[in-house]
Amino acid sequence: MDMKNNYEIDRIIKQSLKADCEPDLDLNKDILRQWKENDIIKKKEKRKFPAAAAIVLCILAVSATVGAAAKYLSISELTKEFAQPEVYQAFQDNDAIEVNETKVAGDYKFTFLGIASGKAIVQSELTNQLPENSQTYAVLAIERKDGTPMPQISDDSYSNLAFCVSPLIEGLNPMQYNIFCMDGGYSDCWKNGVLYRIVESDELQKFADKHIYLAVTDTDFWDNDAFEFDKKSGKITENKAYDGINLLFDIPYDPSKADSKAAKQYLEKFDALYGNSKNEETDSKKILTVEEVLNNKMQIKDSVQTLKKERNAYLFHYTDSNGNEKTVYIDEDVYFPNDKVGWSDELTYFEDETGISYVLFYKQTDGSITGYLYQ
Amino acid sequence: VTRQEFENLINEYGKEIYCFCYRLIGNKEGADDLYQETMLKTMEYCSKIDYAANPKSFLIGIALGITKNKRKKYVRRQRIAPSTPITCEIETAFLMDDEQSPEELCISKETINLVRTVTNELPDKYRLPVYMYYTAEMPINDIARILHIPTGTVKSRLHKARIIIKKRLEDYGYEK
Numbered sequence: 328m329d330m331k332n333n334y335e336i337d338r339i340i341k342q343s344l345k346a347d348c349e350p351d352l353d354l355n356k357d358i359l360r361q362w363k364e365n366d367i368i369k370k371k372e373k374r375k376f377p378a379a380a381a382i383v384l385c386i387l388a389v390s391a392t393v394g395a396a397a398k399y400l401s402i403s404e405l406t407k408e409f410a411q412p413e414v415y416q417a418f419q420d421n422d423a424i425e426v427n428e429t430k431v432a433g434d435y436k437f438t439f440l441g442i443a444s445g446k447a448i449v450q451s452e453l454t455n456q457l458p459e460n461s462q463t464y465a466v467l468a469i470e471r472k473d474g475t476p477m478p479q480i481s482d483d484s485y486s487n488l489a490f491c492v493s494p495l496i497e498g499l500n501p502m503q504y505n506i507f508c509m510d511g512g513y514s515d516c517w518k519n520g521v522l523y524r525i526v527e528s529d530e531l532q533k534f535a536d537k538h539i540y541l542a543v544t545d546t547d548f549w550d551n552d553a554f555e556f557d558k559k560s561g562k563i564t565e566n567k568a569y570d571g572i573n574l575l576f577d578i579p580y581d582p583s584k585a586d587s588k589a590a591k592q593y594l595e596k597f598d599a600l601y602g603n604s605k606n607e608e609t610d611s612k613k614i615l616t617v618e619e620v621l622n623n624k625m626q627i628k629d630s631v632q633t634l635k636k637e638r639n640a641y642l643f644h645y646t647d648s649n650g651n652e653k654t655v656y657i658d659e660d661v662y663f664p665n666d667k668v669g670w671s672d673e674l675t676y677f678e679d680e681t682g683i684s685y686v687l688f689y690k691q692t693d694g695s696i697t698g699y700l701y702q
Numbered sequence: 703v704t705r706q707e708f709e710n711l712i713n714e715y716g717k718e719i720y721c722f723c724y725r726l727i728g729n730k731e732g733a734d735d736l737y738q739e740t741m742l743k744t745m746e747y748c749s750k751i752d753y754a755a756n757p758k759s760f761l762i763g764i765a766l767g768i769t770k771n772k773r774k775k776y777v778r779r780q781r782i783a784p785s786t787p788i789t790c791e792i793e794t795a796f797l798m799d800d801e802q803s804p805e806e807l808c809i810s811k812e813t814i815n816l817v818r819t820v821t822n823e824l825p826d827k828y829r830l831p832v833y834m835y836y837t838a839e840m841p842i843n844d845i846a847r848i849l850h851i852p853t854g855t856v857k858s859r860l861h862k863a864r865i866i867i868k869k870r871l872e873d874y875g876y877e878k
Contacts, residue, residue, distance in 0.1 A: 336867060336868040336871075339871075340867060343813065343817035343821075344817065344833065345836065346717055346718040346720075346721035346837055346839070348717075349720055350717075350734070351734075354734055354737065355712055355716060357738070358712065358738055359709060359712070502851075503850070503851075507770050547743070549850065614857050
């Protein structure tokens with residue numbers, strides 16, 4: 328295999344990873360069958376109940392609410408019954424905080440029961456080891472506003488629920504610093520119609536001198552539109568225009584428990600792991616857009632050539648600073664989607680001793696493609 | 703959304719979504735589960751899909767969200783019984799290309815296996831954009847939106863991933 332240049336590796340990866348497998352026919356049939364069943368259920372749910380039945384339902388709903396309040400589990404009971412011993416132990420510690428704050432949004436009532444830090448129980452995805460430092464565990468109770476019970480974990484309808492619960496830290500952009508990057512995880516458990524979520528993340532108390540939030544959305548994944556981040560003040564707020572649940576609870580840490588040195592070290596490690604380092608930002612900035620290349624870089628006149636098509640790719644040839652002949656392969660569908668003409672929005676770049684060089688492509692109305700090298 | 707529209711969605715994007723799930727999870731059983739869950743989740747969001755934009759990116763975003771939310775479960779299962787290493791069933795059009803000699807075919811199979819293994823071993827920050835770009839063939843802008851990172855960072859990560867993969871291939875004795 329010839330790997331003389333970066334474009335060859337691009338071609339090899341493309342060939343190796345392209346979508347070459349497909350779902351079994353039976354799997355698709357099964358999905359369509361479930362779609363049909365789901366559609367029938369939805370139609371049934373929309374049906375209006377007769378007035379007499381509605382009254383009975385109201386009485387049942389009130390009874391359920393009273394019943395649920397009486398059966399509400401304490402964190403201690405909850406973690407003893409459902410969580411691992413490390414989590415139960417964390418909430419027995421003196422630093423554990425009981426919050427018991429309730430907020431209502433959409434069809435649900437969310438009660439932030441409390442937060443604690445303790446031994447890590449889940450391997451870090453990045454290091455495949457148990458984190459040396461402790462983790463933070465937060466417990467949230469989720470109920471239906473109308474008192475009807477939440478689906479049990481074993482119910483099919485449980486899989487239709489979507490909640491994302493994430494700690495956020497004042498001054499750190501939620502887009503980059505959320506549960507998905509903080510070695511996060513959660514487990515759900517159900518008792519007496521209430522769904523409890525135990526959320527875990529990297530230890531948070533070290534940031535206790537900042538405003539720390541517990542954010543809740545009704546999405547599977549972190550939705551950056553749900554909250555607003557003020558880069559100047561570092562404050563995070565609920566986006567009032569957001570279409571969906573977007574709650575923020577305050578985590579009432581004692582500021583004296585903050586550990587600025589540990590916080591700094593954590594952020595340095597975090598940035599290194601997730602590519603937020605200054606180096607990568609510099610790398611990102613180094614790669615110019617097509618417009619920037621056209622405005623700021625010099626076109627190498629000898630490089631201009633009409634691309635020849637070989638098999639499924641167009642080929643652009645050039646010679647690098649060491650005198651090696653190289654070839655760029657481009658896929659017309661990627662560079663000129665939807666019969667686009669003019670400058671492609673995509674570009675190819677490579678780096679050698681002389682710096683970064685860019686190859687830009689222009690498609691004429693007759694379909695011919697011209698390549699240009701810029702340095 | 704009618705059954706026909708939903709069926710069209712599966713027909714048009716099912717293959718790429720399934721393959722993305724397969725690459726992400728690494729085995730057929732897991733890929734089947736994730737694909738099915740993604741498609742069923744899509745039912746709920748059908749009204750939110752912008753057909754004029756890129757429904758495929760929307761579906762990939764759902765698959766990714768499901769995977770990430772299940773991360774803990776997956777990690778725990780791994781601790782109890784490590785999941786089977788990826789075994790690749792290579793029956794690609796690429797390999798069936800008449801223009802390749804048997805020798806080239808052999809090299810291609812080996813290379814493909816190696817690239818898939820090496821890619822799967824990459825940290826998520828590189829692995830995810832690579833699968834989104836090369837397997838799901840998503841535009842950079844859509845990858846950036848779903849991963850909540852700037853487009854420049856996506857490009858930078860893809861660039862670094864290529865370098866890592868190239869280096870690993872060279873380590874295995876491929877020509878520099």
